[in-house]
Amino acid sequence: MTVDTTQLNRGRVFFGHSDTLWLFGYGSLIWKTEFAYHERRPAHIQGWARRFWQGSHDHRGTPDAPGRVVTLVESPGSTCHGMAYRIDTGTLGPLDVREKNGYLREQVMLHFAEGDHTEGLIYLATKENAAFLGDAPLDAMARQIAAAHGPSGSNRDYLLNLASALDDLGAEDRHVFELAARVKARQARQKK
Ligand code: BEZ
Numbered sequence: 001m002t003v004d005t006t007q008l009n010r011g012r013v014f015f016g017h018s019d020t021l022w023l024f025g026y027g028s029l030i031w032k033t034e035f036a037y038h039e040r041r042p043a044h045i046q047g048w049a050r051r052f053w054q055g056s057h058d059h060r061g062t063p064d065a066p067g068r069v070v071t072l073v074e075s076p077g078s079t080c081h082g083m084a085y086r087i088d089t090g091t092l093g094p095l096d097v098r099e100k101n102g103y104l105r106e107q108v109m110l111h112f113a114e115g116d117h118t119e120g121l122i123y124l125a126t127k128e129n130a131a132f133l134g135d136a137p138l139d140a141m142a143r144q145i146a147a148a149h150g151p152s153g154s155n156r157d158y159l160l161n162l163a164s165a166l167d168d169l170g171a172e173d174r175h176v177f178e179l180a181a182r183v184k185a186r187q188a189r190q191k192k
Helices: 006-010 089-098 138-147 155-169 174-191
Strands: 020-025 039-056 067-088 104-112 117-124
Touching (some): 006 089, 020 089
Parallel strands (some): 020 117
Antiparallel strands (some): 039 104
16 A cells, blocks of 8 residues: 655654754665765664565555565664765655655664764654565565566666665675575576
């Protein structure tokens, strides 16, 4: 089911005193930066795991055939690698619209690859949002991702771009890499 979190996010002001803030990207924000930023630094967050558990009815799927995109689930001991951007606070407005299907701004501690840390923001889609799909067998998720398309392109490209960006960062993520391998294997079998 689709949902619209744009209005809710306008009230979620965590760094009101500051002109800029750090935004941590763990999904398309790593490789699809269609927004202005001042700095970009590899970073990670602790205690969270990236999962293809959020439905995409508006970007990588449709309301009738949703795709799957990433969100984060709490996972003590896990590390999620991504890219942090220092942006003007005003840049959040268009991002709230882009990520309106269930994502809410949340404050987290970011750890930069160089060793320093700071508070920042993530967009998080919890199981309470109507577009949340949750866990499923990896093969079922791979089948859904291989088939889904939406206004922003194929769900397959979203997954493979993310896997490639994580690879470039030297980041380990078994969930993403295993899904990417299964989607590629499905398509190789279909071409035969
Ligand atoms: C991200 O890349 O961090 C992201 C992108 C869209 C929605 C949520 C997170």
